[in-house]
Amino acid sequence: MGGAMGEAVHQQGQGAGRPAATVPRQALHFIGGRFVPGKEGRFFTTLNPATNRPLAEVAEGSPDDVDAAVQAARRAFDEGPWPRMLPAERARYLERIADRIEARSEAIARVEVLDTGMPVSQARGQAARAAENFRFFARRIQDLGGHVWQVGDRFVNYVVHKPVGVAGLITPWNTPFMLATWKVAPCLAAGNTCVLKPAEWAPLSAHMLAEIVAEAGLPEGVFNVVHGFGEPAGASLVAHPAVNLISFTGETTTGKAIMANGAATLKRYSFELGGKSPVVIFADADLERAVDAAVFGVFSLNGERCTAGSRLLVEEPVYRDVVEAVARRAARIRIGDPADPRTELGPLIHPEHWRRVMGYVEAGRAEGAELLTGGRRPPGLPPELAGGNYLEATVFAGARPGTRVFQEEIFGPVVVATPFRTEDEAVRLANAVRYGLAAYVWTRDVGRAHRVGQAIDAGMVWLNSQNVRDLRTPFGGMKDSGIGREGGDYSFEFYCERQVIHVALGEHPIPRFGAG
Numbered sequence: 001m002g003g004a005m006g007e008a009v010h011q012q013g014q015g016a017g018r019p020a021a022t023v024p025r026q027a028l029h030f031i032g033g034r035f036v037p038g039k040e041g042r043f044f045t046t047l048n049p050a051t052n053r054p055l056a057e058v059a060e061g062s063p064d065d066v067d068a069a070v071q072a073a074r075r076a077f078d079e080g081p082w083p084r085m086l087p088a089e090r091a092r093y094l095e096r097i098a099d100r101i102e103a104r105s106e107a108i109a110r111v112e113v114l115d116t117g118m119p120v121s122q123a124r125g126q127a128a129r130a131a132e133n134f135r136f137f138a139r140r141i142q143d144l145g146g147h148v149w150q151v152g153d154r155f156v157n158y159v160v161h162k163p164v165g166v167a168g169l170i171t172p173w174n175t176p177f178m179l180a181t182w183k184v185a186p187c188l189a190a191g192n193t194c195v196l197k198p199a200e201w202a203p204l205s206a207h208m209l210a211e212i213v214a215e216a217g218l219p220e221g222v223f224n225v226v227h228g229f230g231e232p233a234g235a236s237l238v239a240h241p242a243v244n245l246i247s248f249t250g251e252t253t254t255g256k257a258i259m260a261n262g263a264a265t266l267k268r269y270s271f272e273l274g275g276k277s278p279v280v281i282f283a284d285a286d287l288e289r290a291v292d293a294a295v296f297g298v299f300s301l302n303g304e305r306c307t308a309g310s311r312l313l314v315e316e317p318v319y320r321d322v323v324e325a326v327a328r329r330a331a332r333i334r335i336g337d338p339a340d341p342r343t344e345l346g347p348l349i350h351p352e353h354w355r356r357v358m359g360y361v362e363a364g365r366a367e368g369a370e371l372l373t374g375g376r377r378p379p380g381l382p383p384e385l386a387g388g389n390y391l392e393a394t395v396f397a398g399a400r401p402g403t404r405v406f407q408e409e410i411f412g413p414v415v416v417a418t419p420f421r422t423e424d425e426a427v428r429l430a431n432a433v434r435y436g437l438a439a440y441v442w443t444r445d446v447g448r449a450h451r452v453g454q455a456i457d458a459g460m461v462w463l464n465s466q467n468v469r470d471l472r473t474p475f476g477g478m479k480d481s482g483i484g485r486e487g488g489d490y491s492f493e494f495y496c497e498r499q500v501i502h503v504a505l506g507e508h509p510i511p512r513f514g515a516g
């Protein structure tokens with residue numbers, strides 16, 4: 001392993017006195033164990049969302065770069081040691097990666113803050129979770145067993161797991177480092193090789209992951225990164241005939257395009273897509289905790305969170321009180337420099353996304369929802385943040401089910417509230433969107449909690465809880481929120497072939513065709 005890692009430059013956090021973060025001046029592709037520029041030599045600029053000032057130059061991947069990375073991954077799979085190692089040997093590499101993520105976690109968090117605008121207190125948690133993703137799948141692969149079926153004294157039939165081949169991993173910008181590791185760790189644990197195509201609006205932490213993989217000494221070509229845009233870099237990865245499986249997290253419309261584009265080469269897909277997840281609050285709930293969870297659930301990660309509780313459905317008698325409590329809390333959320341540990345809400349990822357989210361604020365107003373708080377660029381930001389993509393935490397009440405703000409994923413700090421009268425109506429409203437990723441239900445009635453949870457068409461339901469993750473459980477969505485599940489052994493269902501071996505233990509009848 002070798003090659004230039006890209007020159008490092010020190011950049012200050014935006015505010016005075018913030019610790020510096022080391023940002024690569026240039027992020028190159030990582031192909032076959034080397035950091036390389038694109039074959040066409042082109043670069044794009046990634047911006048700091050808090051200022052919209054340039055942060056770094058990033059290699060812009062072309063179909064030729066994707067081809068080079070896929071060829072490297074293919075060779076590493078077909079000829080290299082990686083798929084042939086014992087799971088315990090691969091696990092040692094993954095543990096080394098986890099150690100290095102932990103050793104550099106503050107630097108990773110700082111780069112993520114500069115590249116995404118995620119508040120640093122939350123970015124630190126994401127970096128820790130990334131290390132845990134590697135440790136978790138390193139353990140899990142060693143426990144992976146197949147079923148055995150005994151058929152008396154005639155047969156024993158058993159299942160073995162094998163890696164599939166070369167994986168294309170395509171990730172979004174909202175929690176880029178954690179989400180990349182959520183795919184890379186099980187993919188590599190299972191013995192596959194991969195090409196990661198990180199999101200163009202937040203590519204820098206993927207560069208750090210490549211540095212870490214290089215330090216951990218993985219065989220060349222096992223892990224590759226090609227930076228660049230959805231078109232052409234992502235699209236040519238999907239269409240490449242030597243890529244066997246695609247794990248994609250991003251927008252539903254992109255998922256549909258990927259499926260169509262990969263059809264000619266018949267691939268296996270895992271899709272984690274958009275969401276419009278309901279928070280259902282009954283009048284008998286612990287309302288204080290429900291409000292805490294509702295506020296955190298939609299305004300954490302700047303509202304750019306796939307599982308955000310972005311629709312608040314509240315039982316009529318407590319509706320006004322709950323919604324006003326949420327609005328009061330939203331109005332007091334600390335907005336500011338994401339590098340400041342006290343900041344609760346940072347800037348949105350990109351001016352284009354800011355305009356999109358503001359478009360929803362306008363739509364909400366035009367559709368007759370009641371704007372209780374927010375909806376503006378926050379006044380009084382310090383001058384150095386005046387150019388950032390900031391938006392106040394925004395709460396709409398009285399959102400009608402037919403409206404865009406109720407139906408569409410906003411992916412920003414905007415929550416819409418709607419009252420309900422009966423349990424049936426709560427379930428109907430919860431299910432009245434095309435998405436089905438997550439749901440949160442608050443009630444002290446145990447039977448109702450389970451009943452409503454099971455009646456909601458969502459891949460993941462939390463009862464009297466915020467989004468607390470157990471990595472053994474299936475993560476993913478129903479309806480337009482995805483295809484398949486990752487997490488625990490569900491990840492290995494995707495990243496492994498299962499082969500059944502039928503063993504005859506003795507002689508069994510075989511029809512003697514052609515024997516006369």
Ligand SMILES: NC(=O)c1ccc[n+]([C@@H]2O[C@H](COP(=O)([O-])OP(=O)(O)OC[C@H]3O[C@@H](n4cnc5c(N)ncnc54)[C@H](O)[C@@H]3O)[C@@H](O)[C@H]2O)c1
Binds near residue numbers: 228234235238255273
């Ligand atoms: N369900 C989940 O687990 C989950 C998690 C995080 C984000 N998301 C979703 O992601 C979306 C926000 O992320 P985003 O804006 O980066 O999504 P996006 O779909 O625009 O982009 C995601 C990735 O796909 C790539 N891409 C774009 N067009 C492509 C194409 N034609 N072929 C191949 N790759 C292509 C992009 O370059 C990027 O790397 C939201 O909808 C959000 O809900 C879902």
Ligand SMILES: O=C/C=C/C=C(\O)C(=O)O
Binds near residue numbers: 174175304307469
């Ligand atoms: O914003 C998206 C968050 C995705 C989270 C996970 O994939 C996870 O917690 O495993």
